[in-house]
Amino acid sequence: MSKQRGIVVAVPTDSVSTNDQLPIAVIGAGPIGLAAAAHLIERGIEPLVLEAxxxxxxxxRDWSHVRLFSPWAELTDPAAEKLLAPTGWVRLDGAAYPTGGDWAEQYLQPLADVLGDKVRYGVTVTGVARAGRDRIVDAGREEQPFTLHVRTADGAEERISARAVIDASGTWSTSSPMGADGLPALGERAAADRISHRVPDLKDPAVRARYAGKRTAVVGSGASAFxxxxxxxxxxxxxxxTHAVWILRRGISANTYGGGEADQLPARGALGLRAKAAVDAGHASAATGFRTDAVERDGDRLTLVAEDGRRLDPVDEVIVLTGFRPDLSFLSEVRLGLDERLQAPTALAPLIDPNVHSCGTVYPHGVNELSHPEQGIYLVGMKSYGRAPTFLAMTGYEQVRSITAALAGDHEAAERVELTLPETGVCGGAGLFDEPDAAQDGESGGCCAAPATLQIGLGAPASSGGC
Known part of the structure; x- marks a missing residue:
């Protein structure tokens, strides 16, 4: 490794090293990224996990107060459990519903600790490319390793070589805005100090004071909004x-509150019923068919204006829970095949289209659906779903099992399906996910099985909503 003017360049010690001797870079030390590392180790392949x-x-941990609506049995990966077993780690109660904090402290951090120096913290990936080739160049492209441009916590830059890249960085860092057209509403940025994109932790005194006795607009129609x-x-x-104004882009129908008692994810069904109870009790009022166009500010109060000219009474705070989207900026020099609507891998997109599918109607998938024109790079976990909101953690575990099998040359295992998903009995029908769930079971947190605000929830003391 050489260092020049604050720039660190990772150089193979053996100049004749082949790509097969390089590690596989995994971006993100969340549930799916760590599971990928565990599967790679099981296959005898060296992973390098890069966590910002x-x-x-x-x-x-950002939604540590949110309770998932998937139980422990659906939140741990088999290969990861094998790594943890020799450490004395005890398998958690499969029927219990953890919070995000429980998931991180009782499973994710112990798993990362087992991986040791295979996980690097404080490392932000700023670019991925083929060594010496921009996205235009064909000649010799597939023979070149990947090079990851990274920035460390102290500001130093590095270049890391890898034989393949598994991007499990999730979507948590890129919240969708309030504007109905997918862009920020007029005035939304200027009012950022009164707008949150997270389910509030009302046990925190400062957060509680922000909303207590106030009128708050809640924009969104998924489990996070519930x-x-x-x-x-x-x-x-x-x-x-204290009063909530619920902003929905569509009207209220039989499906608005989810499946209730018919939901095969019972905790999620209970969450929808709690939201309905809030409206029925008068603690929340609904503004339906309201597609936000502008935010007008008068002192500390905000007025939301719809595309049709309707104006709501002023509110003190706004909570925008309209989902997340993938950050593709650092992948601009690799050749991805993405659906033009969902920003998900082209072969996967028809299977997860939220206009027609739910987490329970997406069949398990793997390397075939997650491959791109650029061989050797994969988007997994919530990021693989692009803007679709119905991701389950166990779907991500199956994704990385299949991909790591393919990377190890075990194509029979890569093609095999080793997961049966539960049918939720509630998701489906055009427009159901008009405003996607903000919570996700996967990386960086909404979904059919994760936190409410990531892409799951119980009516328990902790905040609820996550798969």
């Missing part, structure tokens, strides 16, 4: 003047 945060599951409405309703019972 200071610990495993950094994004998950969670926020339920928690604000609880606050309204204790703090006079």
């Amino acid at each position: 945060g200071p610990s495993a599951g950094t994004a998950v 969670t926020a409405l339920a928690h604000l309703a609880d606050l309204a019972k204790e703090e006079a003047g």
